[in-house]
Amino acid sequence: MQLAAPSGLLLLVPIVVAVAVLVVLWGGFWLGNRVKLGEPPRPRPEEQPHLPPEGAVHEIRENREPDDVPVIPKGGRPLTPYELTNMRTRPSASKDRPRWGKGTTGSFGGGGLGAH
Template identity: 45%
Template sequence: MDTTWMDIAAARGALACGLLVAGVVVVALLIGAFVLGARIRRREPRPPRPEEQPRLPAEGPVHEVREHREPAEVPKSDQRVTPHDLPAHGNIPSRTSPSQERPRWSEGGSGSFGSGGT
């Protein structure tokens, strides 16, 4: 009696059983990930309701202000001046310039180094 076909069938059955077990493990991991994600989501704060959303100010939208500013002058000294020696510890605010014209480059040049201008 030849039992070769039984050996082949047994090997294929073990392979099928292994694939079935691997599939069950993958499905179990996916279900576990879904449950873990649902738990984490339950701990997060709820999204804001429409009445809790930010609103525009009564005077309308806030726009950008463009103005030319002048820096504060560094005090003259014979010694080296460090930031902590400056008034307000180096955080001197700038002030609005009397002239609000934007500085322009000279005519005929782009203002960049090596632009090929005259």
């Protein structure tokens, strides 16, 4: 009968846990406020970006061709990746859009049958 009697410790444990949770939540709120106060102020409306005077910039569609890789003379030493520059592109004279071959998806692993 003594073991089944209610104990004051059983009531104390949930209260201590609840107080600990409230302290953690309050600490998170306090820390968040301190971080927010340390941030720079929001930009004013006159500091926001504006459209250029000539209006919105529009998309330009053009075909581009890569620059050719330098040709190594016979008996010459191959170029290392560090000796190659950034491969630039130039506008293409052709206005036709490149198309993928029939039966291909145009991407590696795209799930198509491929060019058979």
